[in-house]
Amino acid sequence: MIKINYYNEIKETLVKNEVYKKVKDYSKNKSDLNAYFEVGRLIVKAQGGEKRARYGNKLIKEFSEKLTKELGKGYTYTNLSRMRQFYLLTQKVATLSQQLYKVSWSHYTELLKIKDINEVKYYIHIIDKQNLSVRELRERIKSNEYERIGFKEELEEPKATTLIKNPIMIKVNNKNEKLTEYILHQSILENMDDFLKELGIGFAYIGSEVKIKIGDRYNYIDFLLFNVKYNCYVVIELKVTEFKAEYIGQITKYINYVDKNIKEVFNDKTVGVVICKKENRFVMEYCTDDRIFTTTYKVV
Secondary structure, eight states, X not given: OOOHHHHHHHHHHHHHHHHHHHHOGGGHHHHXXXXXXXXXXXXXXXXXXXXXXXXXXXXXXXHHHHHHHHHOSSOOHHHHHHHHHHHHHHHHOTTHHHHGGGSOHHHHHHHTTOOOHHHHHHHHHHHHHHTOOHHHHHHHHHTTTGGGBSOGGGTTXXXXXXXXXSSEEEOXXXXXXXXXXXXXXXXXXXXXXXXXXXXXXXXXXXXXXEEEEXXXXXXXXXXXXXXXXXXXEEEEXXXXXXXXXXXXXXXXXXXXXXXXXXXXXXXXXXXXXXXXXBOOHXXXXXXXXXXXXXXXXXXO
């Protein structure tokens, strides 16, 4: 037996939302989210509270059949279940209400498939900062991006290096060709936009094979980037081998050069990232320089 009072409230909420969207198209996403939140709340109440809302879906099926008959398409069992999930999601994360309207309902239909609340928070942060389309979000989720980032506990206030993924996905045009540092370098140059997005938020390209003179010898920095959000230069070194101890000395030299000769006084300290074929955690244990980070790469 359908709980008629809850059903009438749900129906009234959805009808008002449809009318509002036709009148004020510019704010229809906010209207959708408000309406679906309310529908989710009413469904949970009709089911007897949050604990029982996790089980028994007979009531949702009844609501769906009646709404479809009276209002038409769009109120399937799946859609009503998502509205319930949406409401429950907002109850788990107090800070989510501040970000609620930065994400569209189409994005939420992808996010609601994820069980880990911290992973959902990460993608909401990325959608907002990088204006991801639903297709782009789907690709990020498919590539297990959240699983490839470090320092997950710092997602609320990330730093330039806290969202470095491991491995980094690098597009290579001919994957059958033996991979050398030159080919890896050229592949990044040809797909620079993708590489910067893969690195994270706020990275901008400064130069490739940047020529620097230390003493009477010339050296070349593989890539010099700048992170606009965190106001710092980023030195990138590519290696197609396992990480070696001598790489620490090499990138430290480049970081110090940038700090002394390129960085302005108002910039934050330069950081360095070595992208290598394989990590060596035993070596990194003895690296006390907190400006240096390592990650691996995977060609796609």
